[in-house]
Amino acid sequence: MTIEPLPCVDVVELLTDYLEGALDPATSARIDAHLAQCPPCVTYLEQLRTTVNDLGSLPAQTLSDSAIAELEAAFGDFHRPPAS
Amino acid sequence: MPVAVLERTAACDITAADRDSRHPGVGVKVQPPPAAPGDTDLVARLRAGDAAAFAHIVRAWSPAMIHVARYFVGSHASAEEAVQETWLAVIRGIDGFEGRSSLRTWVFHVLSNIARRQGVKESRTVLSSPVDGEDAGPTVDPARFRPAGDQWAGGWRAEAAPRSWGPEAAALNSEVRALLTAALAQLPDRQRVVIELRDVGGLPAGEVCAILDLSPANQRVLLHRARAKLRERLEGYFTGREQG
Numbered sequence: 195m196t197i198e199p200l201p202c203v204d205v206v207e208l209l210t211d212y213l214e215g216a217l218d219p220a221t222s223a224r225i226d227a228h229l230a231q232c233p234p235c236v237t238y239l240e241q242l243r244t245t246v247n248d249l250g251s252l253p254a255q256t257l258s259d260s261a262i263a264e265l266e267a268a269f270g271d272f273h274r275p276p277a278s
Numbered sequence: 279m280p281v282a283v284l285e286r287t288a289a290c291d292i293t294a295a296d297r298d299s300r301h302p303g304v305g306v307k308v309q310p311p312p313a314a315p316g317d318t319d320l321v322a323r324l325r326a327g328d329a330a331a332f333a334h335i336v337r338a339w340s341p342a343m344i345h346v347a348r349y350f351v352g353s354h355a356s357a358e359e360a361v362q363e364t365w366l367a368v369i370r371g372i373d374g375f376e377g378r379s380s381l382r383t384w385v386f387h388v389l390s391n392i393a394r395r396q397g398v399k400e401s402r403t404v405l406s407s408p409v410d411g412e413d414a415g416p417t418v419d420p421a422r423f424r425p426a427g428d429q430w431a432g433g434w435r436a437e438a439a440p441r442s443w444g445p446e447a448a449a450l451n452s453e454v455r456a457l458l459t460a461a462l463a464q465l466p467d468r469q470r471v472v473i474e475l476r477d478v479g480g481l482p483a484g485e486v487c488a489i490l491d492l493s494p495a496n497q498r499v500l501l502h503r504a505r506a507k508l509r510e511r512l513e514g515y516f517t518g519r520e521q522g
């Protein structure tokens with residue numbers, strides 16, 4: 195069985211699907227075959243991975259400490275039995 | 279037609295059942311992930327007024343909630359407001375939670391309603407079509423590839439092929455952090471929220487599909503386009519420095 199080659203211009207558009215395991219086995223095999231003999235596409239894939247890793251180490255934006263404290267107080271108030 | 283625009287058969291891979299029912303179309307309704315083990319326990323603790331349980335989910339879920347809220351509203355401050363309002367609604371409404379989805383999916387559903395309403399008040403318009411012009415076309419400059427008719431048509435041109443970023447790229451310095459933060463802010467809304475939830479927040483694909491009501495294929499198209507743009511920004515930074 196011969197594998198129809200895939201040009202770089204198509205490979206770069208399929209790499210997220212490839213990383214996600216979302217490609218059918220035949221297409222995935224074509225990407226594997228391409229990467230095995232195309233260093234620039236391997237570099238591109240590595241750089242996509244680096245981008246994803248870098249994004250993962252960005253500091254999380256979250257609520258301010260005062261906002262969280264307010265919410266915790268609201269939760270406490272809601273569950274405090276009414277004074278009798 | 280650029281490959282990225284084609285809907286491909288594949289999956290966010292939530293459950294085997296979802297995989298069977300997937301459809302390569304737009305707007306496929308994805309089943310929310312099943313209730314996580316411990317969900318029932320968590321709900322019981324919240325209903326009983328367990329402050330530690332509440333504090334835990336507020337801290338764990340608020341970052342992703344801010345990303346989602348920011349999709350509907352015009353500013354970070356406004357997104358924080360929507361998230362706060364959501365938690366207040368959760369405090370009051372937890373008794374009415376029926377457990378048909380996971381608690382987390384329900385909280386995000388409440389958030390979407392609140393943030394969407396707030397966005398309408400701010401007259402912010404969010405594009406609702408699943409794939410628009412910004413989500414079509416090649417993600418890498420076509421000029422970097424050999425033209426049709428060339429013996430190696432579609433292959434990288436030698437002078438335009440990606441070059442290694444070097445060891446510098448392995449450590450994330452504050453300049454790169456600032457560059458990525460600015461580049462994220464410039465992405466189209468839907469690409470931004472998807473990449474923030476997936477790659478910044480680390481949420482699984484299935485959960486992002488459920489929260490944003492995206493088909494698995496569209497989620498991947500948006501993610502890929504966003505990743506490709508950010509990679510290009512980093513490339514400019516690293517290769518620019520190499521030359522300079």
Ligand SMILES: [Zn+2]
Nearest residue numbers: 202205232235
């Ligand atoms: Zn290649």
